[in-house]
Amino acid sequence: MPPFSTASEIAARVRSGDLKAVDVLEQHLARIDARETEIHAFNLVIADAARQQAGAVDAIVAAGGDPGPLAGVPVALKDNMCTRGVPTTCSSKILAGWKPPYDGTVVSLLQRAGAVAIGKTNLDEFAMGSSTENSAFGPTRNPLDTDLVPGGSSGGSAAAVAAGFAPLSFGSDTGGSIRQPAALCGVVGVKPTYGRVSRYGLVAFASSLDQIGPFTHTVADAALALQVVCGHDPHDSTSIAEPLPDYSALLERGVEGLRVGRITDLPAGADPDVAERIEQAFDALAAAGATIVDVEVPAFTYGLTAYYIIAPAEASSNLARYDGVRYGLRVDAPDTHAMYSATRAAGFGDEVKRRILLGTYALSAGYYDAYYGKALRIRRLMADDFAKAYAQADVLLTPSSPSVAFPFGSKTADPFAMYLCDTYTIPANLTGEPGMSVPFGTGQNDLPVGVQVLAPALGEPVMLQVAAELERAATNLAVGSAS
């Protein structure tokens, strides 16, 4: 069990009056004080606002009320989630200093559930990257080994939980940006079904792929967090109207009778230490009564290619609004077009520019069919292939990341090497289906390995059920390298 209190414990004790939210907060702020300089999980810590919010939570309890299921739980928010009056930068110079005049839906839901927002976490600029090295404000370091990246793009949120800065944080996952850093930091990370969590107030990277989700120490905390943030939002037209299940209901049920799929044509590329832990995960589930079934997902291999057309295409359009006219950075120039160019040249980092160029090209007249059109066809194939796999299996298991956490600079010279980090996570974004990473032992250098559990659309309950079993099994694994 983790060295830090879980969100579930904190909320239960605060609600019962056994623990004060302000004390919980001070404890976490003290940890931030101790290690934040070294780790740089946050772009901004809002200690004063958090103290006020925690005080309000305590006041509700003192008055005999219930502040909600996340009463007094400190929560860190990826800095691409709009927070009213609090700078929201996307770790980009182009948005430096911009304060949204509104709260995103998830931010409002968390506040209503009694959570205490403590700060905005670092990310790869506009969520483009897999190491948080693309932040305009400097990288985040992995709390488990500060010579290593925390993964990305939600590296700040993953690190915040791993470092004990907050028991709960939120990130966004467009191609693996929750699951991969969760794996690299040894925490639980969930990308819910597309449309299950409102995107209203999430600064868009690739609108058809983006989804907000939690980082936690435990699967039970993830279920608790999902219960709060999932649900229909009239402000998001892509939001799903289906009623919410009880995400905690199946956690203790075990996996007896469940069919767990092994993808036989999964793209190669996982390091041996990671591959071995995945095998042990299958074994553990089999030992707990699950049936392991072989399935094929032929389109899986093409996911990365399709993703690097679709995501940049949408990004090229989504990021066009940063033109210096209304908010954020403006670099003055003699005429409007020169101002656009100067502003965008100064405001965006290299990776963002690279993807805007890629996406603009892919959508251009004469190239659309060859690139964007073809990528959309792969996306449909992918959905068909997964549908067939889920006819045979309740969930699928893969690595979350091909490797454990890697050193700074080891992939920055080669963008494609960095893109390969998302090989196993991207397909779930293309299909809109849920996926999560759960820590399962360690690999090379005692670094955590994450197992990815994939499920069909709205299959969060069975996904969490299997993840909970893996969590129990992981406590029985030998500490140290899996060899």
Place this chain on the structure above:
Amino acid sequence: MTDTRWTHDGYEMVVGLEVHVELATKTKLFSASPNRFGDEPNTNIDPVTLGLPGALPVLNKYAVELAMRIGLALNCTVQPCTFARKNYFYPDMPTSYQISQYEDPLNVDGWLDLPDGSRVGIERAHMEQDAGKSTHVGGGEGRVHGAEHSLIDLNRAGVPLVEIVSRPDIRSPEQARAYVNELRAILLAIGASDAKMEEGSMRVDANVSVRRPGAELGTRCEIKNVNSVRSVGRAIEYEAKRQILMLEAGESIRQQTRHWDEGDGRTHTLRDKEDADDYRYFLEPDLVPVAPSAEWIEEVRASLPVLPAVRRARLAEAAGLAADSEAVGAIIDRGQDDYAFTVQAAGGDIGRAVVHMKEAFAEMGAEPTLPAADLAGLTTLEIEGKLTATQAKTVLGELIERGGGDAAAVAAEKGFEAMDTSELESMVDDAIAAQPDAWEKFRGGEAKAMGALVGHIMKASRGQADGKLVTQILNARK
């Protein structure tokens, strides 16, 4: 159908119109900000309108309903539709893309019948959002070039528009004007838009090309900034002649977007086709497809009022006039046709009523202040020959002033009594004696010469003679 085909030096014009209309919704197409003209700049805004990071569009259902009304009134097929992003940078477009319908518009394949009997095909009528408004200040005469700075008002940004794209079926300036007028009448009748060209809630772009009749379509130019019905006709006539001159000079037409200048009455190059933006359309991922149910479509169809063309035909038939006559057109535009039928129901003559209403009711709306029975009484006197047309007009003026009354009583007050035929006959004698030349010409077949004779009689009778009767007598004597 009247052949109003325009030709010039053996060429004909081929014109298609793209008409943008702002929908009469309370709120914007994708947000809850008011859709209201004339407010303080930048007051009808919100995160969606401003294109703030993280804001998402939510489709206004009533806008879809109004767009369907337009489609159904234009005989279109209403179909499942999608939204796309049209990407381009412009300071008054906050997201740097316009949400529009590209591949699957809501309404397709309709037509619009014009009063002259011609039919113009409608290719599509799709939904999209409007942009904000830029005002260029200091130098540059309101154009961006040479301006010191620009002011942006985003009140209009996100206002729902329907773009109605006609097929290239228009062949004359008159037909183009008739199309715009008829479309406007329909939009008003169905309550979809206030369709005010002067406020920009209805905007017309014209695609103009020329060709020898029967030849392949020529290269077209798109004319922007056509801000009144009158300039629609002027702009396309100018543009067609410009293209013909170029072709006759051995030059070829380049596909261009051109700007109509109301001041100098010319079109000017805005940009060549090769300079046009590549809009990089793709499906708008923040919205979902819209598939109006058959029930919804039928509900909207059933709620449509009787359209102007049908009302015009009904009134024209009842009044014994042509459907494209000015009187019928004017009364339909004012929505006074129900009133005219009430006059008929009250025993009046609807033909005479329509003729009087054209002039006398010009300032009145759909519910004229004069009781229909009083106008009925007046037309009866006229039909019975108890009042001449001129006398009736005077009596009507008096009745309107008084807010109603008995026409016979007013006529009596005015001392109007119909002249009998013998009195008229002697006046005709006098006229012939006074105007022997005119009489000879008239007998010789010059119909125009009748004017002088009738004029003489009218003058002598101080306008009280019945013109129709005088004409009959003159013709009988010839």
